[in-house]
Amino acid sequence: MATEILMPALSPTMEEGTLAKWLVKEGDEITAGQIIAEIETDKATMEFEAVDEGTLGKILIDEGTEGVKVNTPIAVLVEEGEDADAAAASAREADKADAGNEEAPEPEQAERAAEAPAAARDKYRPPEPDRKPDWPEGTTTRSQTVREALRDAMAEEMRRADNVFVMGEEVAEYQGAYKITQGLLDEFGARRVIDTPITEHGFAGIGVGAAFGGLRPIVEFMTFNFAMQAIDQIINSAAKTLYMSGGQMGCPIVFRGPNGAAARVAAQHSQCYAAWYGHIPGLKVVMPYTAADAKGLLKSAIRDPNPVIFLENEILYGRSFEVPELDDFTVPIGKARIARKGDDLTIVTFGIGMTYALEAAEKLAEDGIEAEVIDLRTIRPMDTDAILASVRKTNRLITVEEGFPQSSVGNYITSVVMEQAFDWLDAPVINLCGKDVPMPYAANLEKLALVTTAEVVEAARKVTYK
Amino acid sequence: MAARRKSAKSNTSGDELLQYYRDMLLIRRFEEKAGQLYGMGLIGGFCHLYIGQEAVVVGLEAAADEGDKRVTSYRDHGHMLACGMDPKGVMAELTGREGGYSLGKGGSMHMFSKERHFYGGHGIVGAQVPIGAGLAFADKYLGNDRVTFTYFGDGAANQGQVYETYNMAMLWALPVIFVIENNKYAMGTSVQRATKSPSLWERGASFGIPGEEVDGMDVLAVKAAGEKAVAHCRAGKGPYILEVMTYRYRGHSMSDPAKYRTREEVQKIREERDAIEHVRDLLLTGKHATEDELKAIDKEIKGIVNDSADFARESPEPSLDELWTHVYAAEVPQEA
Numbered sequence: 001m002a003t004e005i006l007m008p009a010l011s012p013t014m015e016e017g018t019l020a021k022w023l024v025k026e027g028d029e030i031t032a033g034q035i036i037a038e039i040e041t042d043k044a045t046m047e048f049e050a051v052d053e054g055t056l057g058k059i060l061i062d063e064g065t066e067g068v069k070v071n072t073p074i075a076v077l078v079e080e081g082e083d084a085d086a087a088a089a090s091a092r093e094a095d096k097a098d099a100g101n102e103e104a105p106e107p108e109q110a111e112r113a114a115e116a117p118a119a120a121r122d123k124y125r126p127p128e129p130d131r132k133p134d135w136p137e138g139t140t141t142r143s144q145t146v147r148e149a150l151r152d153a154m155a156e157e158m159r160r161a162d163n164v165f166v167m168g169e170e171v172a173e174y175q176g177a178y179k180i181t182q183g184l185l186d187e188f189g190a191r192r193v194i195d196t197p198i199t200e201h202g203f204a205g206i207g208v209g210a211a212f213g214g215l216r217p218i219v220e221f222m223t224f225n226f227a228m229q230a231i232d233q234i235i236n237s238a239a240k241t242l243y244m245s246g247g248q249m250g251c252p253i254v255f256r257g258p259n260g261a262a263a264r265v266a267a268q269h270s271q272c273y274a275a276w277y278g279h280i281p282g283l284k285v286v287m288p289y290t291a292a293d294a295k296g297l298l299k300s301a302i303r304d305p306n307p308v309i310f311l312e313n314e315i316l317y318g319r320s321f322e323v324p325e326l327d328d329f330t331v332p333i334g335k336a337r338i339a340r341k342g343d344d345l346t347i348v349t350f351g352i353g354m355t356y357a358l359e360a361a362e363k364l365a366e367d368g369i370e371a372e373v374i375d376l377r378t379i380r381p382m383d384t385d386a387i388l389a390s391v392r393k394t395n396r397l398i399t400v401e402e403g404f405p406q407s408s409v410g411n412y413i414t415s416v417v418m419e420q421a422f423d424w425l426d427a428p429v430i431n432l433c434g435k436d437v438p439m440p441y442a443a444n445l446e447k448l449a450l451v452t453t454a455e456v457v458e459a460a461r462k463v464t465y466k
Numbered sequence: 467m468a469a470r471r472k473s474a475k476s477n478t479s480g481d482e483l484l485q486y487y488r489d490m491l492l493i494r495r496f497e498e499k500a501g502q503l504y505g506m507g508l509i510g511g512f513c514h515l516y517i518g519q520e521a522v523v524v525g526l527e528a529a530a531d532e533g534d535k536r537v538t539s540y541r542d543h544g545h546m547l548a549c550g551m552d553p554k555g556v557m558a559e560l561t562g563r564e565g566g567y568s569l570g571k572g573g574s575m576h577m578f579s580k581e582r583h584f585y586g587g588h589g590i591v592g593a594q595v596p597i598g599a600g601l602a603f604a605d606k607y608l609g610n611d612r613v614t615f616t617y618f619g620d621g622a623a624n625q626g627q628v629y630e631t632y633n634m635a636m637l638w639a640l641p642v643i644f645v646i647e648n649n650k651y652a653m654g655t656s657v658q659r660a661t662k663s664p665s666l667w668e669r670g671a672s673f674g675i676p677g678e679e680v681d682g683m684d685v686l687a688v689k690a691a692g693e694k695a696v697a698h699c700r701a702g703k704g705p706y707i708l709e710v711m712t713y714r715y716r717g718h719s720m721s722d723p724a725k726y727r728t729r730e731e732v733q734k735i736r737e738e739r740d741a742i743e744h745v746r747d748l749l750l751t752g753k754h755a756t757e758d759e760l761k762a763i764d765k766e767i768k769g770i771v772n773d774s775a776d777f778a779r780e781s782p783e784p785s786l787d788e789l790w791t792h793v794y795a796a797e798v799p800q801e802a
């Protein structure tokens with residue numbers, strides 16, 4: 001049987017090329033792997049190897065020919081005793097039949113392509129926020145710091161499942177750089193509470209591999225500033241593998257630690273990564289404010305089959321909140337909380353942004369402006385229904401976060417509201433962010449660089465025209 | 467394939483050699499076919515062929531037991547075939563079809579098989595190294611008697627995360643074998659242009675990790691070194707490094723103008739050091755097989771490869787709904 005040799009595609013983008021040189025002539029015996037021609041693409045001259053063996057029966061494209069389209073027959077290989085011309089003709093016939101077959105299903109595919117995205121992202125349905133309370137009416141609560149709540153969440157989940165373990169710098173013997181893992185080593189031992197060397201990229205990758213291997217790692221970063229050393233493993237390995245494996249393998253892992261500005265630690269230690277991780281499909285991103293949310297969400301994050309970025313805040317660690325006394329208290333990932341009800345405007349925020357939003361709401365109330373404050377709690381997947389329902393009621397929206405302004409979480413919220421609640425808006429949305437500068441060290445400048453309560457009050461007056 | 471590996475060990479060396487011949491030939495023919503399909507535009511993007519390096523993975527798989535794990539880079543087709551994954555599923559992934567191991571969503575560089583303990587297929591140079599140590603960490607944590615083969619290139623050996631991983635792997639005595647496939651080049655950069663280290667395996671010494679250099683064109687030498695490394699890991703002594711000296715005949719990926727080495731250099735190694743020819747000689751001179759028997763094997767392998775190519779062309783493209791699936795897991799099976 002004769003085999004046609006086709007003009008090869010030698011790069012991901014090549015559509016045609018020049019057949020620069022034949023290194024064999026008609027009648028030559030050819031072995032698989034032998035270099036038979038040189039082909040010039042727009043980028044380089046490359047050698048072209050034969051895949052099959054046989055005799056070069058006929059050269060169909062002369063050397064020096066430019067603009068030879070990929071897949072054009074350039075020569076014919078024949079077996080012993082075959083006639084080259086006849087073989088060339090029959091090979092081309094067979095090829096035509098083949099090509100006909102392959103083109104058939106195309107129109108149908110194109111139709112489906114137009115439908116699919118619309119069906120998958122039904123944008124204009126009315127919002128249906130989940131308004132179930134986080135814990136049943138009448139549950140007793142007790143005051144706890146965020147620090148204790150986080151520790152309890154890990155301890156409870158480690159008691160619940162042996163494959164949950166914590167690793168990070170100073171998490172074991174030192175009891176945690178910020179004392180979040182206090183007491184865990186005593187209770188669970190060195191097998192499950194593991195001090196690592198200072199090697200973020202490495203231990204993030206080991207965590208990912210351990211998750212592939214059936215464990216449920218909690219990887220603590222001393223702060224998220226240092227996780228930039230590890231961000232490749234978080235995004236390329238943890239977040240994308242489920243998709244790239246067609247659903248075969250996921251990565252159940254929690255990356256947690258303090259995020260955002262602490263106090264007077266300047267540019268390299270003061271940054272909010274909510275928008276960075278919130279950008280990535282495959283990650284879930286959580287940023288609690290209260291101790292109850294810290295506990296309930298961390299427990300959910302540890303049980304979640306996906307990689308979860310859990311953004312804490314050093315300034316909030318020591319604050320106390322009421323935490324329900326339940327045996328197994330969890331808060332679902334992806335559900336916002338209405339922290340304060342109001343009819344005049346909506347303030348959407350998360351994490352430490354809540355501090356400014358709640359302070360501002362109190363001030364505004366003194367002047368008769370009632371703000372509805374939404375604590376997002378989860379950045380991704382975002383509870384846009386809660387935001388949309390509130391905006392439909394108040395018709396005004398401001399967002400508050402500590403991160404930088406360009407491509408902020410607030411920017412995304414604004415686009416969602418523009419697309420899905422434009423007709424309900426009575427004022428332009430305002431995004432309040434940290435200032436567009438690296439964090440300065442000087443006390444007065446640092447204050448200026450952060451979002452302030454005064455700015456929130458001012459923005460609220462702007463959108464309510466009061 | 468897993469079952470035959472076990473039996474191969476106890477059988478006569480003739481049967482063993484025939485098995486290695488078959489396994490290496492399957493990889494070579496498969497890769498040649500992939501190159502051809504790429505030339506026809508049926509495979510897109512990056513496609514890194516393993517031709518020339520077959521003895522590395524075939525030798526090490528011969529040293530592995532059922533349940534051992536492996537993880538590698540984007541140059542992964544050979545590893546998948548050698549650990550018993552179905553050539554059809556691999557080829558169909560290369561063509562981006564529904565019948566591929568990742569339903570067409572991963573492509574040449576990103577394929578996985580939990581069933582065959584193959585953990586990818588990673589496109590970021592060096593990223594698979596801590597992942598391999600993490601798999602070993604999980605086995606040690608769970609008390610499994612398993613070893614993870616973590617393959618990476620001579621170029622990857624210069625990534626910082628490799629040394630972060632060496633440090634922790636030794637610190638925690640993880641059962642991981644670091645296999646440096648030294649094929650002399652990282653794209654167009656020869657080892658000599660990338661480092662002044664005389665050898666790559668010796669770098670493990672700074673962490674206390676033992677290792678050795680292995681002739682990667684001799685499948686029996688690779689197997690012997692693999693068995694030694696496996697025994698070391700299984701005895702709880704921690705990691706082991708094998709720097710396997712090998713050579714890739716083809717370009718780095720499909721679009722490689724190959725100006726960094728001469729045609730003669732490639733030709734010389736092909737003629738004098740080819741791993742498949744080596745086993746072929748052993749089979750013939752040792753009278754373990756006749757020319758005709760080897761021809762029959764060639765034919766059989768060609769058939770398997772052609773079937774995989776037919777499957778990869780006929781399998782439909784993934785349904786458009788697949789765009790939105792597998793971004794998040796509802797539940798991930800948690801068995802180790």
Ligand SMILES: Cc1ncc(C[n+]2csc(CCOP(=O)(O)OP(=O)(O)O)c2C)c(N)n1
Nearest residue numbers: 541589590591619620621622649651652653
């Ligand atoms: C982090 C990263 N940098 C660069 C690349 C681009 N790249 C892909 S393969 C490669 C060469 C790697 O060579 P080596 O590790 O020797 O493996 P080989 O290709 O020889 O198998 C480079 C630079 C990449 N994929 N990832």
Ligand SMILES: [Mg+2]
Nearest residue numbers: 619620651652
């Ligand atoms: Mg290399």
